Amino acid sequence: xxxxxxxxxxxxxxxxxxxxxxxxxxxxxxxxxxxxxxxxxxxxxxxxxxxxxxxxxxxxxxxxxxxxxxxxxxxxxxxxxxxxxxxxxxxxxxxxxxxxxxxxxxxxxxxxxxxxxxxxxxxxxxxxxxxxxxxxxxxxxxxxxxxxxxxxxxxxxxxxxxxxxxxxxxxxxxxxxxxxxxxxxxxxxxxxxxxxxxxxxxxxxxxxxxxxxxxxxxxxxxxxxxxxxxxxxxxxxxxxxxxxxxxxxxxxxxxxxxxxxxxxxxxxxxxxxxxxxxxxxxxxxxxxxxxxxxxxxxxxxxxxxxxxxxxxxxxxxxxxxxxxxxxxxxxxxxxxxxxxxxxxxxxxxxxxxxxxxxxxxxxxxxxxxxxxxxxxxxxxxxxxxxxxxxxxxxxxxxxxxxxxxxxxxxxxxxxxxxxxxxxxxxxxxxxxxxxxxxxxxxxxxxxxxxxxxxxxxxxxxxxxxxxxxxxxxxxxxxxxxxxxxxxxxxxx
Amino acid sequence: xxxxxxxxxxxxxxxxxxxxxxxxxxxxxxxxxxxxxxxxxxxxxxxxxxxxxxxxxxxxxxxxxxxxxxxxxxxxxxxxxxxxxxxxxxxxxxxxxxxxxxxxxxxxxxxxxxxxxxxxxxxxxxxxxxxxxxxxxxxxxxxxxxxxxxxxxxxxxxxxxxxxxxxxxxxxxxxxxxxxxxxxxxxxxxxxxxxxxxxxxxxxxxxxxxxxxxxxxxxxxxxxxxxxxxxxxxxxxxxxxxxxxxxxxxxxxxxxxxxxxxxxxxxxxxxxxxxxxxxxxxxxxxxxxxxxxxxxxxxxxxxxxxxxxxxxxxxxxxxxxxxxxxxxxxxxxxxxxxxxxxxxxxxxxxxxxxxxxxxxxxxxxxxxxxxxxxxxxxxxxxxxxxxxxxxxxxxxxxxxxxxxxxxxxxxxxxxxxxxxxxxxxxxxxxxxxxxxxxxxxxxxxxxxxxxxxxxxxxxxxxxxxxxxxxxxxxxxxxxxxxxxx
Numbered sequence: 001x002x003x004x005x006x007x008x009x010x011x012x013x014x015x016x017x018x019x020x021x022x023x024x025x026x027x028x029x030x031x032x033x034x035x036x037x038x039x040x041x042x043x044x045x046x047x048x049x050x051x052x053x054x055x056x057x058x059x060x061x062x063x064x065x066x067x068x069x070x071x072x073x074x075x076x077x078x079x080x081x082x083x084x085x086x087x088x089x090x091x092x093x094x095x096x097x098x099x100x101x102x103x104x105x106x107x108x109x110x111x112x113x114x115x116x117x118x119x120x121x122x123x124x125x126x127x128x129x130x131x132x133x134x135x136x137x138x139x140x141x142x143x144x145x146x147x148x149x150x151x152x153x154x155x156x157x158x159x160x161x162x163x164x165x166x167x168x169x170x171x172x173x174x175x176x177x178x179x180x181x182x183x184x185x186x187x188x189x190x191x192x193x194x195x196x197x198x199x200x201x202x203x204x205x206x207x208x209x210x211x212x213x214x215x216x217x218x219x220x221x222x223x224x225x226x227x228x229x230x231x232x233x234x235x236x237x238x239x240x241x242x243x244x245x246x247x248x249x250x251x252x253x254x255x256x257x258x259x260x261x262x263x264x265x266x267x268x269x270x271x272x273x274x275x276x277x278x279x280x281x282x283x284x285x286x287x288x289x290x291x292x293x294x295x296x297x298x299x300x301x302x303x304x305x306x307x308x309x310x311x312x313x314x315x316x317x318x319x320x321x322x323x324x325x326x327x328x329x330x331x332x333x334x335x336x337x338x339x340x341x342x343x344x345x346x347x348x349x350x351x352x353x354x355x356x357x358x359x360x361x362x363x364x365x366x367x368x369x370x371x372x373x374x375x376x377x378x379x380x381x382x383x384x385x386x387x388x389x390x391x392x393x394x395x396x397x398x399x400x401x402x403x404x405x406x407x408x409x410x411x412x413x414x415x416x417x418x419x420x421x422x423x424x425x426x427x428x429x430x431x432x433x434x435x436x437x438x439x440x441x442x443x444x445x446x447x448x449x450x451x452x453x454x455x456x457x458x459x460x461x462x463x464x465x466x467x468x469x470x471x472x473x474x475x476x477x478x479x480x481x482x483x484x485x486x487x488x489x490x491x492x
Numbered sequence: 493x494x495x496x497x498x499x500x501x502x503x504x505x506x507x508x509x510x511x512x513x514x515x516x517x518x519x520x521x522x523x524x525x526x527x528x529x530x531x532x533x534x535x536x537x538x539x540x541x542x543x544x545x546x547x548x549x550x551x552x553x554x555x556x557x558x559x560x561x562x563x564x565x566x567x568x569x570x571x572x573x574x575x576x577x578x579x580x581x582x583x584x585x586x587x588x589x590x591x592x593x594x595x596x597x598x599x600x601x602x603x604x605x606x607x608x609x610x611x612x613x614x615x616x617x618x619x620x621x622x623x624x625x626x627x628x629x630x631x632x633x634x635x636x637x638x639x640x641x642x643x644x645x646x647x648x649x650x651x652x653x654x655x656x657x658x659x660x661x662x663x664x665x666x667x668x669x670x671x672x673x674x675x676x677x678x679x680x681x682x683x684x685x686x687x688x689x690x691x692x693x694x695x696x697x698x699x700x701x702x703x704x705x706x707x708x709x710x711x712x713x714x715x716x717x718x719x720x721x722x723x724x725x726x727x728x729x730x731x732x733x734x735x736x737x738x739x740x741x742x743x744x745x746x747x748x749x750x751x752x753x754x755x756x757x758x759x760x761x762x763x764x765x766x767x768x769x770x771x772x773x774x775x776x777x778x779x780x781x782x783x784x785x786x787x788x789x790x791x792x793x794x795x796x797x798x799x800x801x802x803x804x805x806x807x808x809x810x811x812x813x814x815x816x817x818x819x820x821x822x823x824x825x826x827x828x829x830x831x832x833x834x835x836x837x838x839x840x841x842x843x844x845x846x847x848x849x850x851x852x853x854x855x856x857x858x859x860x861x862x863x864x865x866x867x868x869x870x871x872x873x874x875x876x877x878x879x880x881x882x883x884x885x886x887x888x889x890x891x892x893x894x895x896x897x898x899x900x901x902x903x904x905x906x907x908x909x910x911x912x913x914x915x916x917x918x919x920x921x922x923x924x925x926x927x928x929x930x931x932x933x934x935x936x937x938x939x940x941x942x943x944x945x946x947x948x949x950x951x952x953x954x955x956x957x958x959x960x961x962x963x964x965x966x967x968x969x970x971x972x973x974x975x976x977x
Contacts (some may be wrong), residue, residue: 082546088676095545102539104546206546213775224720241548242777320775323578327543340642369580369770378772429573 004029024073033490071114094353104206122161130161143486147452156186181431188456200245203238228252255467261295266399290479298339322365406456522549543587568603570746585629598623612813618657809841
């Protein structure tokens with residue numbers, strides 16, 4: 001029998017329902033797996049005792065016939081979600097010792113659905129990074145290894161700890177957040193399904209803010225079905241988040257039965273970049289063939305402003321971040337490094353508390369908002385954003401979903417690209433347009449690279465049409481038949 | 493136009509005001525925390541107000557309603573779409589590291605306010621805009637020798653910033669502007685206007701110029717917290733700037749502070765130290781979009797405002813501009829006045845106005861209480877006026893009755909009854925007293941008979957005294973003359 005920690009979310013759910021094992025059994029397996037996976041450094045805080053308490057409470061609920069959609073399922077939570085009574089760091093030194101007296105809306109939804117928290121996962125500091133190499137708590141290792149190459153690889157970022165934990169079979173699912181690709185790119189790097197919902201689908205309340213107009217929570221899982229189940233539990237209107245949208249949460253799992261016959265799938269020519277690896281290009285062609293074979297029609301479309309998306313993103317996101325991170329001043333919580341004057345205290349606290357990448361983005365953001373540069377940078381970026389959304393709106397008049405690669409490469413070695421921020425930022429080139437336009441996107445593992453590393457395909461859907469997007473993703477998943485496993489699986 | 497005489501000639505002073513008015517609302521602009529004045533430090537602070545990680549602002553609709561009502565009361569343009577932006581700067585009592593405010597697209601645009609000036613004159617001052625913003629917390633520097641304490645109770649409280657055009661030309665106009673604005677805010681119920689509690693504060697922008705010339709360089713004196721101080725700040729700044737220029741110097745554009753102890757302003761920071769606030773639309777909030785019908789409904793529901801009430805009092809009750817102005821300055825006074833006049837048949841409006849602005853205001857002042865706490869309501873004062881009118885008591889007695897009413901809270905009739913103050917209008921009774929006074933004072937009676945008119949008053953006084961003030965003075969006069977002819 002498969003070890004409990006290796007079960008998919010749906011299989012674990014069904015096994016719990018049938019009484020094959022208890023939530024406590026399942027949680028104990030995950031706790032053991034978490035301990036075995038420590039070399040990956042996927043967790044900042046492990047909460048095994050809380051997990052067992054929650055599992056026992058779950059078993060008690062089930063005994064009374066009260067079962068939620070995620071009843072008894074252990075999950076890992078990105079350390080950007082505030083969790084009541086549990087250290088929350090955002091991967092940063094500046095939040096030293098910060099224990100929130102409140103629970104984020106998304107995690108509260110998960111616990112209400114019966115899920116069990118196993119721990120808080122490592123991440124790029126304040127979600128700024130694409131390799132999980134900016135965390136104050138150290139790098140996360142990708143459970144995958146290249147063929148004949150034992151160098152540790154990055155898991156992608158910023159939700160790298162969540163991705164590593166799910167890929168290593170510690171848990172069937174984990175939460176992530178995606179501001180420019182922080183769920184989808186690590187999913188692609190670790191052979192997972194990563195879903196960024198439509199902006200406004202999940203509440204941002206209680207999630208440490210990076211870039212408010214782009215941040216969105218979503219699930220990292222090993223299957224499309226698990227993604228659908230978990231999204232259903234995370235999503236929902238929240239009056240405490242003014243940008244949350246009051247629209248009913250459909251049964252996403254039920255949407256997977258439809259198939260793609262008759263759907264039109266857009267293939268944007270602008271995503272065919274100069275110098276793109278041939279294996280990415282050929283995987284994309286394969287994806288097109290799979291969908292056509294399943295009865296969809298593919299349509300060549302143009303998203304003419306795509307080339308401006310990455311520069312616009314690297315203006316908007318730092319601008320908002322520079323303001324969002326102003327509250328970490330040493331006055332009320334987290335780290336305070338004393339100084340002789342108020343200004344010295346600010347400088348010492350923020351100087352010590354923030355890492356290099358966060359400082360870089362705070363400075364970029366401050367610069368693009370400053371008098372005399374605002375129009376040239378921030379306002380221009382906002383205009384670009386409007387044009388990018390218009391590109392998509394026009395495309396979606398002709399197609400039902402869009403297929404692209406998720407990332408321009410497979411996972412790379414820890415330490416690579418560290419000296420070149422621009423090369424690092426290029427990781428997000430295919431993912432940021434969905435953030436800038438607020439559209440949902442999902443990455444599905446589709447193949448192995450020549451080095452034996454996972455590569456993902458991305459489906460972008462219409463706003464609040466996660467159902468069609470999931471259907472397309474499900475068909476890709478079936479066609480790809482991706483069953484490769486990482487070099488490291490917890491407990492084996 | 494009032495000019496200031498300098499060493500080298502006349503100068504005109506140009507003033508614009510930015511008033512920060514705390515909106516009357518149960519909760520803060522973007523959180524559910526309470527807003528009561530005087531609460532223990534840090535007891536009215538939500539997670540949002542303390543800027544805890546991951547907290548998000550949610551707009552309080554009451555604040556929007558109050559701002560729109562105020563805009564309507566200032567005859568200003570209501571902007572159906574407005575945008576909240578972030579004003580970024582670091583300060584320990586600003587937990588978010590930014591203040592949420594409105595910048596490029598405020599909720600209220602241009603309007604006007606009419607000043608009531610001495611001598612019944614009036615003048616219009618333009619309103620540039622009104623926008624909503626969060627208040628900051630309070631830094632307490634005097635609680636510890638080396639550390640600063642922070643009280644976040646005010647953090648996030650809704651303020652309306654009301655910006656005037658530079659249309660004022662004297663300290664007197666500044667006083668009239670603040671009084672009128674406060675009166676309108678109180679009528680609307682959108683701000684208490686209590687400057688001593690900090691619920692209304694102003695920044696005073698002053699510049700000077702030779703008559704007919706372009707505007708001069710201005711200074712901004714921040715956070716002035718009384719009308720008197722605002723006037724003093726204007727006078728001080730005008731003189732300082734004129735002296736500066738006349739002595740061959742120039743006015744520097746800067747932010748200044750008013751020192752109430754010295755009655756002077758002093759430099760706080762210059763233009764080169766000005767913050768770059770890096771305003772940008774707050775991504776946590778959607779633009780505020782108002783429904784035109786909702787605005788129209790608010791407009792229909794507005795109370796009668798001071799200008800309209802004053803005009804109605806002048807036309808309907810034949811009051812002077814001055815009396816009407818005094819009565820309408822506070823909504824409660826105007827309501828009290830109307831209740832007195834309309835509470836009984838044939839009451840005289842002018843007489844009611846005199847009693848309110850005279851005896852009643854004096855008593856309120858002495859007791860240091862507001863009108864709503866007066867032991868004498870409109871019904872009771874009306875009752876007193878009725879007793880004067882129907883001759884039950886004399887005007888002189890009425891003053892004593894008023895004092896007794898103030899002391900006891902009883903109505904006029906009861907006091908007159910209890911103290912036996914009823915005016916004696918019985919001819920026989922008065923005649924007896926008159927006869928006795930004449931008999932007791934034969935010398936004075938003779939003097940009158942021989943043509944000394946003045947002595948009559950003395951004799952009337954003796955009779956009133958003998959009657960304990962109760963004799964009807966008209967009848968006393970009449971009878972005395974009859975007897976002495």
